[in-house]
Amino acid sequence: MNLKQLSQVLGLSQTTVSRALNGYPEVAEATRQKIVDAAERHGYRPNARAKSLATGRAMAVGHVLPVSAKGEIVNPVFADFIAGASESYLAHGYDLVLSLVPDDAEEDAYRELATKGSVDGIIVHNPRIDDRRIPLLRDIGLPFVVHGRISRHGDDYDWVDVNNLRAFRRAAEFLLDLGHRRIGLINGQTAMDFADRRLHGYLEALEAREIAPDPALIASDLMTESYGHTAASAMLALPDPATAFLCSSMIPALGARRAIEEAGLDMPRDVSVITHDDDLGYLSNGGAAGGSVPIFTATRSSVRLAGRLCAERVIDLVQTPGQAPQQHLLEADLTVGRSTGPAPRAADRHREDTARNA
Amino acid sequence: MNLKQLSQVLGLSQTTVSRALNGYPEVAEATRQKIVDAAERHGYRPNARAKSLATGRAMAVGHVLPVSAKGEIVNPVFADFIAGASESYLAHGYDLVLSLVPDDAEEDAYRELATKGSVDGIIVHNPRIDDRRIPLLRDIGLPFVVHGRISRHGDDYDWVDVNNLRAFRRAAEFLLDLGHRRIGLINGQTAMDFADRRLHGYLEALEAREIAPDPALIASDLMTESYGHTAASAMLALPDPATAFLCSSMIPALGARRAIEEAGLDMPRDVSVITHDDDLGYLSNGGAAGGSVPIFTATRSSVRLAGRLCAERVIDLVQTPGQAPQQHLLEADLTVGRSTGPAPRAADRHREDTARNA
DNA sequence: AATCAATCCCAAAGCGCTTTGGATATACGC
DNA sequence: GCGTATATCCAAAGCGCTTTGGGATTGATT
Numbered sequence: 001m002n003l004k005q006l007s008q009v010l011g012l013s014q015t016t017v018s019r020a021l022n023g024y025p026e027v028a029e030a031t032r033q034k035i036v037d038a039a040e041r042h043g044y045r046p047n048a049r050a051k052s053l054a055t056g057r058a059m060a061v062g063h064v065l066p067v068s069a070k071g072e073i074v075n076p077v078f079a080d081f082i083a084g085a086s087e088s089y090l091a092h093g094y095d096l097v098l099s100l101v102p103d104d105a106e107e108d109a110y111r112e113l114a115t116k117g118s119v120d121g122i123i124v125h126n127p128r129i130d131d132r133r134i135p136l137l138r139d140i141g142l143p144f145v146v147h148g149r150i151s152r153h154g155d156d157y158d159w160v161d162v163n164n165l166r167a168f169r170r171a172a173e174f175l176l177d178l179g180h181r182r183i184g185l186i187n188g189q190t191a192m193d194f195a196d197r198r199l200h201g202y203l204e205a206l207e208a209r210e211i212a213p214d215p216a217l218i219a220s221d222l223m224t225e226s227y228g229h230t231a232a233s234a235m236l237a238l239p240d241p242a243t244a245f246l247c248s249s250m251i252p253a254l255g256a257r258r259a260i261e262e263a264g265l266d267m268p269r270d271v272s273v274i275t276h277d278d279d280l281g282y283l284s285n286g287g288a289a290g291g292s293v294p295i296f297t298a299t300r301s302s303v304r305l306a307g308r309l310c311a312e313r314v315i316d317l318v319q320t321p322g323q324a325p326q327q328h329l330l331e332a333d334l335t336v337g338r339s340t341g342p343a344p345r346a347a348d349r350h351r352e353d354t355a356r357n358a
Numbered sequence: 359m360n361l362k363q364l365s366q367v368l369g370l371s372q373t374t375v376s377r378a379l380n381g382y383p384e385v386a387e388a389t390r391q392k393i394v395d396a397a398e399r400h401g402y403r404p405n406a407r408a409k410s411l412a413t414g415r416a417m418a419v420g421h422v423l424p425v426s427a428k429g430e431i432v433n434p435v436f437a438d439f440i441a442g443a444s445e446s447y448l449a450h451g452y453d454l455v456l457s458l459v460p461d462d463a464e465e466d467a468y469r470e471l472a473t474k475g476s477v478d479g480i481i482v483h484n485p486r487i488d489d490r491r492i493p494l495l496r497d498i499g500l501p502f503v504v505h506g507r508i509s510r511h512g513d514d515y516d517w518v519d520v521n522n523l524r525a526f527r528r529a530a531e532f533l534l535d536l537g538h539r540r541i542g543l544i545n546g547q548t549a550m551d552f553a554d555r556r557l558h559g560y561l562e563a564l565e566a567r568e569i570a571p572d573p574a575l576i577a578s579d580l581m582t583e584s585y586g587h588t589a590a591s592a593m594l595a596l597p598d599p600a601t602a603f604l605c606s607s608m609i610p611a612l613g614a615r616r617a618i619e620e621a622g623l624d625m626p627r628d629v630s631v632i633t634h635d636d637d638l639g640y641l642s643n644g645g646a647a648g649g650s651v652p653i654f655t656a657t658r659s660s661v662r663l664a665g666r667l668c669a670e671r672v673i674d675l676v677q678t679p680g681q682a683p684q685q686h687l688l689e690a691d692l693t694v695g696r697s698t699g700p701a702p703r704a705a706d707r708h709r710e711d712t713a714r715n716a
Numbered sequence: 717a718a719t720c721a722a723t724c725c726c727a728a729a730g731c732g733c734t735t736t737g738g739a740t741a742t743a744c745g746c
Numbered sequence: 747g748c749g750t751a752t753a754t755c756c757a758a759a760g761c762g763c764t765t766t767g768g769g770a771t772t773g774a775t776t
Contacts, residue, residue, distance in 0.1 A: 002762055013726045018764060028724060045473040049416065050762030053407045053731045060455070060476075067441075074441040076434035076640050083425075083432040086458040095476060096456045097418070100444040115403040117732095118418075118453060224640050225612075251640055254583075254612055258653075261619055282434050282582050282609055295616075360732055371756045376734060386754060408732030411761045475762095 001044045010038055021046070048095075052117075060095035061314050062119035064110070066103045066126055074100075075223075076251070077303050078125070080280050081147065084307025085123065092315050094120075107136060114140040121314040123147060128191045143317035145310050148193055158317065160309045160328040164194050164276075167299040167332035168201030168246065171274045174297070174334065175244045176209055179343035180272060182217065184235040184242035186228055186252050190220040198248060198276075223248055228255025236263050236271070243343050247275035250283045253296055257339075268341035275339075276332065278303040285337065294337030301332035359402045368396055379404070410475075418453035419672050420477035422468065424461045424484055432458075433581075434609070435661050436483070438638050439505065442665025443481065450673050452478075465494060472498040479672040481505060486549045501675035503668050506551055516675065518667045518686040522552050522634075525657040525690035526559030526604065529632045532655070532692065533602045534567055537701035538630060540575065542593040542600035544586055544610050548578040556606060556634075581606055586613025594621045594629070601701050605633035608641045611654055615697075626699035633697075634690065636661040643695065652695030659690040 007017045012035070020027045020035040027035075038044075052058050063082070065074065082096070089096050097119055101109035110133070113119060121143035124133055131150045134157055145158040175183050185202050188195035199218070206213050216238055219231035228247060235242040236259060247253040253275035260271045267273055277285050277298035286294045309328055317323060365375045370393070378385045378393040385393075396402075410416050421443070423436065440454070447454050455477055459467035468491070471477060479501035482491055489508045492515055503516040533541050543560050546553035557576070564571050574596055577589035586605060593600040594617060605611040611633035618629045625631055635643045635656035644652045667686055675681060 003764095004762075014763080015727080015765080016725055019725090022764085026724065031724080043469065043473070045470055047411075047762050048474040048476040049407050049411045050475075050731090051764075053405075053411050053733090054762075054764040056731075058407065074437040074639065076437050076638070079432040079434050079437040082456065083458065086456070090458065090460075098440065098444070098454045098456055100441065100448065102448075111401065112403055115401070116406040117408075118406040222640075224642055226642050226644060257616075280434070281432065282580075284582055284584050286584060361734095362732075372733080373735080373757080374755055377755090380734085384754065389754080405732050408761090409734075411763085412732075412734040414761075 001042045002047065003044075006039060006042060006044050009042070010035060057318075058095075058118055058120045059093060060097050060119045061089070061311070061318070062097050062099055062113055062122040064113070064122055064124060065098070065100050066106065066128075067100045068103055075126075076280065076282075077249070077278050080278065080304045081125075081307035081310075083281075084302075084304035084309075085311035086307075088308050088311035088315065094311075094315060106133070110136055111140060114142045120318040121145075123310050123314060127193045129193050129196050130191070131193070143314060143321065145314045145317065147306060147310050149197075150193055151196065155327055156325055158313055158325045158327065160306050160313065160330070162194075162301045162306070162330045162332055164197035164332075165201040165204070167276065167301070167334075168198040169205045170201075170334055171246055171276075171297075171299050172202045172205035173208075175246065175272060175274060175340070176205060176211075178244075178272065178340065180244040181211060181343070182214075182238075182240060182242045183244045183246055184217045184232065185219065186231045186245055186247045186256060187218065187220045188223050188248045195220060195248065202246060217242055223252045225251050225255040225258075228252025229259045230255070232256035232259035233263070236260070236265070242271065244272040244340075245274070247273065250275055250277055250280065250285060250296070250298075268339050270344055272297075272340040272343070274298065274334075276301075294335055295339060297335065297337040297340040299332040299334050301330050306330060359400045360405065361402075364397060364400060364402050367400070368393060415676075416453075416476055416478045417451060418455050418477045419447070419669070419676070420455050420457055420471055420480040422471070422480055422482060423456070423458050424464065424486075425458045426461055433484075434638065434640075435607070435636050438636065438660075438662045439483075439665035439668075441639075442660075442662035442667075443669035444665075446666050446669035446673065452669075452673060464491070468494055469498055472500045478676040479503075481668050481672060485551045487551050487554050488549070489551070501672060501679065503672045503675065505664060505668050507555075508551055509554065513685055514683055516671055516683050516685065518664050518671065518688070520552075520659045520664070520688045520690055522555035522690075523559040523562070525634065525659070525692070526556040527563045528559075528692055529604055529634075529655075529657050530560045530563030531566075533604065533630060533632060533698070534563060534569075536602075536630065536698060538602040539569060539701065540572075540596075540598060540600045540602070542575045542590065542603045543577065544589045544603055544605045544614060545576065545578045546581050546606045553578060553606065560604060575600055581610050583609050583613040583616075586610025587617045588613070590614035590617035591621070594618070594623070600629065602630040602698075603632070605631065608633055608635055608638065608643065608654070608656075626697050628702055630655070630698040630701070632656060632692075634659075652693055653697060655693065655695040655698040657690040657692050659688050664688060 003014050003017060007014045016027055017035050020032040086096060124144055124146040127146055127148040127150045129151060134150055134153045137144045147160055149159050149161045187198055203213055217235055221227045232245055245256045247256055253273055256273055257267055260267045265271050274297045277300040279300055279302040285296050285298055286292045361372050361375060365372045374385055375393055378390040444454060482502055482504040485504055485506040485508045487509060492508055492511045495502045505518060507517050507519045545556055561571055575593055579585045590603055603614045605614055611631055614631055615625055618625045623629050632655045635658040637658055637660040643654050643656055644650045
């Protein structure tokens with residue numbers, strides 16, 4: 001059943017039916033009621049493609065996810081982000097189209113997205129330090145909002161981000177206050193913008209206490225469980241081992257905990273761990289919702305909320321273009337869990353070492 | 359730059375230009391070359407909406423994800439599945455549109471998807487035991503393929519699934535062969551079809567050895583880390599505690615391991631664990647790619663591959679309709695890792711208990 | 717009774733593409 | 747030289763919707 005048929009059934013013109021269904025004022029209330037009823041009864045739904053062609057609106061926003069040509073991994077964080085964004089889309093009648101773009105064809109892919117006209121705006125994921133997408137997107141002229149930031153550019157574009165620097169600085173200070181001096185940073189890939197900010201937060205905290213950073217205590221990679229395990233193991237095996245870890249995500253934190261236990265150490269007695277927690281549904285850290293004490297002391301910020309905010313913003317940009325860029329910096333809150341405690345005294349450490357080597 | 363403009367620039371008709379670009383034979387090779395060059399030079403890209411309206415093809419497939427009205431969690435498995443599917447879509451020029459549909463508006467949402475015409479086919483996620491979507495989708499008439507199966511229906515629809523029953527039966531038998539008699543099943547939600555099949559695999563294995571299942575050893579819930587922890591803890595605290603766990607996913611398996619360690623027990627010496635492993639990028643179990651010994655003994659089946667297969671199939675269905683339904687049953691392979699070992703003898707268990715209570 | 721402004725409705729022109737059904741020109745076989 | 751293919755190209759009709767620019771009709775106002 002299309003518009004033409006429906007209008008014929010009703011003995012009205014397509015114009016009137018269209019107007020009635022789209023809530024224009026030029027149609028008598030009684031007529032509108034009749035039209036709406038008939039539409040309902042016949043299960044009429046306007047064809048999205050035709051509508052979109054006529055209005056110039058796709059009623060969809062694209063999420064573009066750069067993937068390295070060698071088959072990158074999709075971050076589980078992404079699932080929760082999408083879930084959040086979908087809430088907004090559902091409420092506003094937008095569709096979500098997902099494109100994985102191989103980064104060797106980036107420019108082309110983005111331009112295509114725009115000229116193809118299947119989306120009205122886009123959400124940019126996984127910004128990297130040297131990301132070249134801002135000028136490209138501005139050139140293309142499609143509204144966009146970035147989940148995260150790109151340091152090299154000013155604030156002349158829309159973004160939603162967590163205050164990564166502050167979060168990691170605070171977390172590091174917390175550990176320093178507990179007496180830790182050997183704090184391992186288990187970070188994300190160096191190329192990622194968020195990882196860079198976290199590194200700086202960590203470094204700032206050390207510098208404030210006049211502690212020289214040790215390259216052996218700084219790791220960066222894709223945030224898998226096994227990476228967390230490997231990195232933590234290495235740092236625990238140092239001559240002057242780490243007594244605390246700062247992890248970029250729950251997943252490597254689980255790996256770090258495994259490393260700690262394998263080394264015959266106890267968390268938090270021997271080694272403390274703080275992790276950033278994106279508040280993923282499937283990796284709940286306890287606390288907050290549950291009321292229980294969280295497993296990990298964590299800097300928490302809901303990536304689901306970030307998804308909702310990004311979507312809300314891009315819809316706003318689509319509907320009323322030409323706005324000044326707007327930024328949304330989310331603060332992560334530090335919740336203390338059961339993974340942190342005072343740094344072991346040197347004497348204790350020595351005793352353990354002896355025990356371990358026995 | 360649209361088709362009309364391009365054709366004017368070239369001094370040719372829209373027909374010819376369109377045909378040339380779409381590879382129809384009715385246009386001279388020299389002309390085609392000229393047209394293709396000009397298109398490239400002007401950055402011409404056909405408008406997807408117009409094209410789709412004209413052809414009746416949306417060049418997109420929808421992924422529908424039921425979410426319970428109370429804000430369901432999006433499974434991280436989904437991220438990898440999508441990544442796999444995207445590979446196929448990329449190769450075939452299809453877009454992927456994602457819809458979360460609240461399950462109280464299910465029927466409506468699916469019908470809308472079809473009549474709106476924004477997708478040519480759909481992938482059905484998270485089938486439940488009593489899923490009513492098969493008849494609904496057939497009635498709607500849009501090609502679809504289910505990731506998983508719906509037991510109540512025969513095989514008159516397309517699906518791609520893991521042989522969950524066989525995998526869990528084999529895993530349980532493996533544990534039984536190691537002498538375990540108290541095997542805890544840490545399963546997914548009872549309503550999910552895959553969980554039901556896994557339960558049956560587990561039960562079959564027990565029955566074959568004439569072991570009566572113990573309801574206290576069977577847990578079902580959303581597969582979070584903390585669920586794995588809670589369920590395993592409870593089963594370890596039973597008067598006749600579990601000596602092995604069979605987990606439905608890596609995530610609760612991590613929780614189970616935590617429970618084991620918290621109970622002062624050792625995996626695998628005191629308690630063995632087998633988990634199903636969806637081979638998620640961010641939760642690598644080791645083995646396979648790495649060459650190292652996997653952490654967990656696991657029944658592995660790549661959900662990413664499943665995604666690719668589903669996408670491939672739905673594209674095939676869209677392109678040549680009216681095919682007989684086709685099924686793809688993936689076998690999970692059991693890889694032995696470091697989480698399983700012989701069941702502790704009663705005497706050993708007793709000694710530990712005494713030690714623990716001291 | 718004529719005028720005016722609302723009010724309600726419609727015909728038709730697009731949106732940018734594909735595709736049908738020719739038209740024209742060139743080559744071929746006899 | 748004539749019919750017959752064959753190769754190229756084109757005008758125009760959709761696809762299903764929105765939207766412009768009026769045309770009737772009605773009721774109130776002069």
